Amino acid sequence: MYAYDHYDQQLVDERVAQFRDQTSRYLAGDLTDAEFLPLRLQNGLYVQRLAPMLRIAVPYGLLSAVQVRKLAQITRDYDKGYAHISTRQNIQINWPRLEDVPDILAELASVQMHAIQTSGNCIRNTTTDQFAGVAADEIEDPRPYCEIIRQWSTLHPEFAFLPRKFKIAVCGSHEDRAAIHAHDIGLELHANSAGEMGFRVLVGGGLGRTPVIGSEICQWLERRHLLSYLEAILRVYNKHGRRDNKYKARIKILVKAMGVDAFRRAVETEWASLKDGPTTLTESEMARMATFFTPPPYEQPDAMSDKAAVAAAAAAEPLFANWLRRNTVAHRVDGYRAVTVSLKATGNPPGDVSDSQLDLLADLCEQFSFGELRTTHQQNIVLADVRERDLHALWRSLQAGGLASPNAGYLTDIICCPGGDFCSLANAKSIPVAEAIQERFDDLDYLYDMGPLELNISGCMNACGHHHIGHIGILGVDKKGEEFYQVSLGGSQSKDASIGKILGPSFSRSEMPDVIETILSVYVAERLEDETFLQAFRRIGMQPFKERVYARVDPQ
Amino acid sequence: MPALIRNNTIVSDEWCFDASDSDGIGRRRAYSLSEWKEDGRPAHAGVQMEPGDDCRELAEALPRLELIAVHFPAFTDGRGFSMARELRDLGYRGELRARGHILPDQMHFLHRCGFDAFQPDDSSRLGASLERLQGFSEHYQAAVDQPLPLFRRRG
Structure with missing residues (x-):
């Protein structure tokens, strides 16, 4: 790192x-x-x-x-x-x-950390794929560019008082695990027809009260122009973004108002004076940054005997087998896997981790994953470089620390903002809704039968829980001082990103587990073989869900 | 007499920005952009820009203008930072003054963007502002005060 x-x-x-x-x-x-x-x-x-x-x-x-x-x-x-x-x-x-x-x-x-620009109307933390550097589907490691952007944006004198917050995400793989369509700027590493690596640039995506999927303004940007191009986008936004209404101040509103073509022209005009200037990246700087993200000293394991040992352990312990299958993914190096440590145990507020768990994770990443770990935008932890033969020992230690929930990517792996229990912006509590759903669906066979399912909860329109891009989204709303919950279906954060559609009138908190159960029963009844929830929704549409849910419960 | 920071010192102002300002007698009056245009774009003048004004309107006059003031109606309105950089990129070398609601904590960024004079509304803060002009000893980005980004200078 x-x-x-x-x-x-x-x-x-x-x-x-x-x-x-x-x-x-x-x-x-x-x-x-x-x-x-x-x-x-x-x-x-x-x-x-x-x-x-x-x-x-x-x-x-x-x-x-x-x-x-x-x-x-x-x-x-x-x-x-x-x-x-x-x-x-x-x-x-x-x-x-x-x-x-x-x-x-x-x-x-004292440990090379800070809290600079984690809030406020400035350029925020640049985010990326939690499997960067190890993913089997990676095109190029995005992290050197993330660090280049981090340094450029840190205490940038021109962009500390923007109209509103500004978020950048970078994706370097075939599958988008960084939700780049939902960011003010999304950058996707890909090669042009000549095989040279560059960036596809999306602008104006975002969630909040006006969810928008980002628009492409540059199909392929040469890598060395990355910072001058970002600077041009930020300058257009700083000059022309609305400042009269904080709900209309994000760049997505400006891009919509100007139209994407006019916005692109404005950026190109601005860029003309910045392009090829001193901010142009040098080969040596890109090479220097890449040296910080070289592969760790992987052993050359006997992959066959390691796999046999893991398979034997899985056969002997079904709980381990579940975890192995759900919470580990393929690694680009044979004999290794990347492990997701779920922070979504039932009864644990999603994404919360105790001091003793942090200490345990520090020990385990030193023991099993070259001393590093990653946080994920799904509010989990990843140990990215674990030898297959160590997986069972790692799992045992995680289990002892309450960190072995085998639910990564399933219904109970809920993304959830802190909500009304903590946040002064929230209209409604979100953690108790997550807990009620986790309690209702704690049967693992049922959970796995539902397949990959992203359920996201936000306590207000600011959408910190990314409800718009959950396959199932839940939004807390305030109605005359009472907390209600609106459900949306069909959102996606992947390369086929989509904004979820609202199911209908909202529900009280106590109705939510029943509502989710009904939605899932429609999926089970309607699905074709191997069809995921999202695929089924896209095929059959909202109507069957609407009919069943509102036949069952009284809308408020 | 109104005061400001210029060249790292607190000095009194020879410009005034308001026709009704009786204290302005004997001091030169700075135009607003629209007044300056109506008056036939005089050379050797001073102009105060508001956020949202287009600084390219000044382009041809830049070598002769003696003062460009950029007004900050609220310290959270960051448009003036971009305007300063654009004016310096367009080649303006004269006094570039940040005026209005500016905080001591913003001095360093204002300076990096090309301002060389600073006039907070609250003149009691001139001392605190002067103290915070230097801010950080190194910077990652290229800006007016340091035209090379750190990655081109890192040893």
């Missing part, structure tokens, strides 16, 4: 000093609430319903064992002993004291 040199370290150290100064001036009354607001947000600090919330940057989801132990220690020393993985691969702690935040940032800086 990327390792700081003295430049990077000095920058985060100076940032800590700057925020210490800002916090003390605020506490002394020299900065108003309104003035401190964007300054603290640009260091990830929100003021929430019960306490501040600090969002810590995890650049493109990559963490070392040392960093994970530091996070565990921070949650113990400054918080309540747990952390939460966000849908943008960052880590949130929910109970820090404002006065302690400069010290927390200093602790983070």
Whole structure:
């Protein structure tokens, strides 16, 4: 992974000093609430319903064992002993004291971490595929470009006060696991007809109250032009994005208003003055960044005997077999697999992880996965490089730590925002809905019979739980002070991205498990052989679901 | 007498920006963009730009203009940062002043974008603003103060 040199370290150290100064001036009354607001947000600090919330940057989801132990220690020393993985691969702690935040940032800086630009109207953490570098379907490793973008966007002087937040995601594989269609800018690595690697550039995707799938503005961008082209897009947005209404301020609204062709022309006009300037990437910089993401020293295992040992263990222990099949995926190196550690055990708020679990994960990634792990936008953890013959030992340790739920990619692997239990923006609670659904569908045979299924829950229109792109989406809404839940079907975050369609009138919280069960019963009745929920929905449409669900329960 | 930061020092202002400003007697009056155009685009003038004004309107006059002020009606309105960079990219070398609701915490970024004079509405903050002009000792990006990005300088 990327390792700081003295430049990077000095920058985060100076940032800590700057925020210490800002916090003390605020506490002394020299900065108003309104003035401190964007300054603290640009260091990830929100003021929430019960306490501040600090969002810590995890650049493109990559963490070392040392960093994970530091996070565990921070949650113990400054918080309540747990952390939460966000849908943008960052880590949130929910109970820090404002006065302690400069010290927390200093602790983070000691392990090459920070909270810079994890919130506020600026360029946020760049996200990518949790299987980057190991995926069998990878075209090129996106992480060197993510780090290039991270450095370019960090404390960018021109783009710290944008109309609204700005999110970039990069995909380097055939399957899109980074939801690039749902980002302000989505970048897809692919080769042109001459075989040269470059970027397809999408712009104006996003969720929130106006969900939009990104539009292509460049089919193939030469890699060296990446930053100058991004700079041109950001400048067009900074100059022309709406600032009169925060709900109309994202770039997707500007792209819609201008039309994608006019927007592309504006970017190209702006780019003309930036192209081939000093921001043009050099071959040596791209090569330097690539050196941080070279493959670890894989052993040359006896793949045949390893596979036989794993198969024997799976035959002997059905629980292990379940986990092996659901929570591990193929690796590009024979004899290795990538492991998803589910943070979606029933009764555990989705994405929450305790300090002792973090310590355990740090130990396990050192023991079994070259000392690194990844956070995922599905709010899980990935150990990317595990030898097949170690899988059983790893599983046993995870099981002892309550981290072996064999549900990755299934109905109970729910993406869920913190919701009304924590967030001051939320209209409704989301965690109790997730828990009720997990409790209802805890039968593994049933779960697996439902096939791959993404259920996403957001507590309000801000859509942090990505409900629009869940195969089943649930949105908390407020009706005259009461919490209700609207269901949508048919969303997808893949390369065939789509926005889910609303099923109909909303439901009370207690009705939700029944509603989901009815939806699934329609799928079971209608599906063709091997057809997934999403495929079946796309074939049969909304009507059968509507009829059955509203025949059963009384809509509100 | 209104004051501002210029060349790392606090100085008094020789420009005024409001016709009704009685304190402006004896000081030169800066135009708004529309006034400047109506007045026949005079050379050797000062112009105050608002967010949303198109700075390319000034392009031909840039070598002779003596002051361009960019107004920040709210510190959260970041359009002025892009305008400064564009004006410097267009070749403007004269005084480029950030005026309005600007925070001490923004001084460093304003400077990087090409501003060389700073006039916060709240003049009691001039000292705090001056102290925070330097901000960070290194930067990843190319900007007006450092035309090469760090990756071209990293040893």
